[in-house]
Amino acid sequence: MQRYFVKNDQITENKIEISGEDAHHISRVMRMKPRENIICCSEDGQVARCEIQEITDDLCFASIVEWIDENKELPVFVTIAQGLPKGDKLELVVQKGTEMGAHRFLPFFASRSIVKWDEKKGRKKVERLEKIAKEAAEQSHRTKVPEINEPVNFKTLLNESKNYTYKIVAYEEDAKLSEKSNLFSVLSKLAGGDSLLAVIGPEGGLTEEEVSELRNNGFISCSLGQRILRTETAPLYLLAAVSYHTELLG
Amino acid sequence: MQRYFVKNDQITENKIEISGEDAHHISRVMRMKPRENIICCSEDGQVARCEIQEITDDLCFASIVEWIDENKELPVFVTIAQGLPKGDKLELVVQKGTEMGAHRFLPFFASRSIVKWDEKKGRKKVERLEKIAKEAAEQSHRTKVPEINEPVNFKTLLNESKNYTYKIVAYEEDAKLSEKSNLFSVLSKLAGGDSLLAVIGPEGGLTEEEVSELRNNGFISCSLGQRILRTETAPLYLLAAVSYHTELLG
Numbered sequence: 001m002q003r004y005f006v007k008n009d010q011i012t013e014n015k016i017e018i019s020g021e022d023a024h025h026i027s028r029v030m031r032m033k034p035r036e037n038i039i040c041c042s043e044d045g046q047v048a049r050c051e052i053q054e055i056t057d058d059l060c061f062a063s064i065v066e067w068i069d070e071n072k073e074l075p076v077f078v079t080i081a082q083g084l085p086k087g088d089k090l091e092l093v094v095q096k097g098t099e100m101g102a103h104r105f106l107p108f109f110a111s112r113s114i115v116k117w118d119e120k121k122g123r124k125k126v127e128r129l130e131k132i133a134k135e136a137a138e139q140s141h142r143t144k145v146p147e148i149n150e151p152v153n154f155k156t157l158l159n160e161s162k163n164y165t166y167k168i169v170a171y172e173e174d175a176k177l178s179e180k181s182n183l184f185s186v187l188s189k190l191a192g193g194d195s196l197l198a199v200i201g202p203e204g205g206l207t208e209e210e211v212s213e214l215r216n217n218g219f220i221s222c223s224l225g226q227r228i229l230r231t232e233t234a235p236l237y238l239l240a241a242v243s244y245h246t247e248l249l250g
Numbered sequence: 251m252q253r254y255f256v257k258n259d260q261i262t263e264n265k266i267e268i269s270g271e272d273a274h275h276i277s278r279v280m281r282m283k284p285r286e287n288i289i290c291c292s293e294d295g296q297v298a299r300c301e302i303q304e305i306t307d308d309l310c311f312a313s314i315v316e317w318i319d320e321n322k323e324l325p326v327f328v329t330i331a332q333g334l335p336k337g338d339k340l341e342l343v344v345q346k347g348t349e350m351g352a353h354r355f356l357p358f359f360a361s362r363s364i365v366k367w368d369e370k371k372g373r374k375k376v377e378r379l380e381k382i383a384k385e386a387a388e389q390s391h392r393t394k395v396p397e398i399n400e401p402v403n404f405k406t407l408l409n410e411s412k413n414y415t416y417k418i419v420a421y422e423e424d425a426k427l428s429e430k431s432n433l434f435s436v437l438s439k440l441a442g443g444d445s446l447l448a449v450i451g452p453e454g455g456l457t458e459e460e461v462s463e464l465r466n467n468g469f470i471s472c473s474l475g476q477r478i479l480r481t482e483t484a485p486l487y488l489l490a491a492v493s494y495h496t497e498l499l500g
Binding site for chain 1: 426430
C-alpha cells in the first residue's frame with residue numbers, strides 16, 4: 001500500500017488532509033479514487049491505514065480506518081556524521097542510509113573536505129536531501145523520515161557528540177592494522193533507545209589530529225572490515241552492521 | 251602505496267612488466283619515477299612490494315622487492331546474483347560490492363527485469379563493469395578482482411547454484427513478515443573457504459514462483475533487516491553483514 005508522511009497539523013481527529021506533492025502523487029501519479037486505501041505516517045512515527053474520501057485538484061482528504069502497530073525502525077538511533085564529500089555522494093549516503101534505517105544525517109566540514117558550501121545554495125541542497133530522505137523512507141516502509149542537518153564545523157560536531165550514548169569513528173588506519181574488535185564491542189553494548197554517533201571521514205580520510213581529538217572526546221575508533229571503503233560506502237556498511245547486530249543476531 | 255593488478259604472464263621470475271592503462275597511470279597520473287615503490291597483486295592473490303626500474307612511453311618495468319603476507323579478502327566467497335536492474339544500478343552494485351568484498355557478480359534475467367540486453371552492447375557493458383571492479387579492488391586494497399559474468403537466465407542460475415556451499419535469497423515478503431533468524435543462521439554456519447550464493451530480485455522483486463523454485467533448489471529465504479531495501483541496496487547490506495559476521499564478530 002502506498003505510504004505518505006504527514007505533519008501533525010494535517011491530522012484532525014480521525015481525518016487527514018494531504019496537500020502539495022503528495023496530493024498530486026495520489027491523484028495524478030497513482031490515479032487513486034475515493035474508497036481506496038493508503039498508509040499515513042505521522043511525525044511521531046504512528047502509522048494509520050486510511051481511506052480516501054475526496055480528491056480535489058490540490059487536496060486529498062482521507063479518514064483514518066485503523067492505527068497499525070508497525071515498527072520498521074532500528075531499535076537504536078544512529079546519526080551519520082559524514083565528512084562533507086564531493087559531488088552528489090551525500091545524496092547516495094542519504095538515500096541508501098535512509099533505506100538502512102539512519103535516524104539523522106549530520107554532515108561536517110572535515111580538514112580534508114574540499115567542497116565549498118554556499119549558504120544560499122546550501123539551503124537548497126538540504127531541501128533536496130530532505131526530499132530524497134522522505135522518498136527513501138516511504139519506499140523502504142519506514143515510519144520516520146530522518147533529519148538532515150546543514151553541515152557543521154568540527155567544534156560543533158564535538159559539542160553535539162555530548163548528547164549521544166555511544167560515539168564511534170570509522171578510521172581506515174584501523175582497517176590497515178587489522179583492528180577487529182571495537183565495532184562489535186560497541187554494538188554489543190547498545191540497548192533499545194540508545195543513540196550512536198558515527199563519524200566518517202571525507203575522501204582522503206580524517207587527519208590524525210581529528211581522530212585523536214575525537215578519541216579525547218570519547219569516540220572509539222573502529223575498522224569496518226578489512227578493506228578500505230570509500231567515504232560514501234562506509235556509512236552503509238555501518239548501518240547494515242547495526243541492523244544485522246540489533247535486528248537479526250540470534 | 252598505489253596498487254596494481256597484474257596477470258601471471260606479466261611476471262617473469264622477480265620482474266613485472268606493466269603496460270596499457272596501468273603504465274599510463276604510473277607515468278602520467280601518478281608521475282612516478284624509477285626507485286619508487288608500488289604494490290602488485292597477481293591473479294592468484296599474491297601481493298608484492300615492487301620497485302620501479304624503468305619507465306618508457308608505454309611500459310613500466312618493476313622488480314619484486316618482497317612478497318607480502320596480506321589478506322584483505324573475505325574468508326568466504328560471496329557471489330551476488332543480481333536480478334538485472336535498470337539504468338546504471340549494476341555499476342553501483344559492482345563498485346560498492348567490490349569494496350565490500352564480493353567474489354563474483356552473476357546478473358540474471360528475472361521475470362520482472364525490464365532491461366533489454368543487447369549481446370554486442372552487453373559485452374561492452376561487462377567490460378565496463380570489469381574496469382569498475384578492478385578500480386574498486388585497487389582502491390579498497392583488495393588482493394583479488396571479482397569476476398563479472400554476463401547475465402544468465404534463471405535456469406542457468408539454478409544450475410550454477412549447485413556449486414555453492416550455501417544459497418540464500420533476499421525476499422522482501424520475509425521483511426514484511428518480520429522474519430529475523432534465517433540470515434544469522436546461515437552466516438553462523440559459514441566456515442573459511444565456503445561459498446555463498448545470494449540471489450537479489452530486480453526492481454519490483456522476485457515473483458512468488460521464482461522464490462518457490464529457489465527454495466526447491468535449496469535456497470533459504472532471508473530478510474535483510476526490517477525495512478524494504480532497493481534492489482541495489484540489498485547486496486550491500488548482505489556483504490556488510492557477511493563481513494561483520496565473519497571478520498568482526500567476537
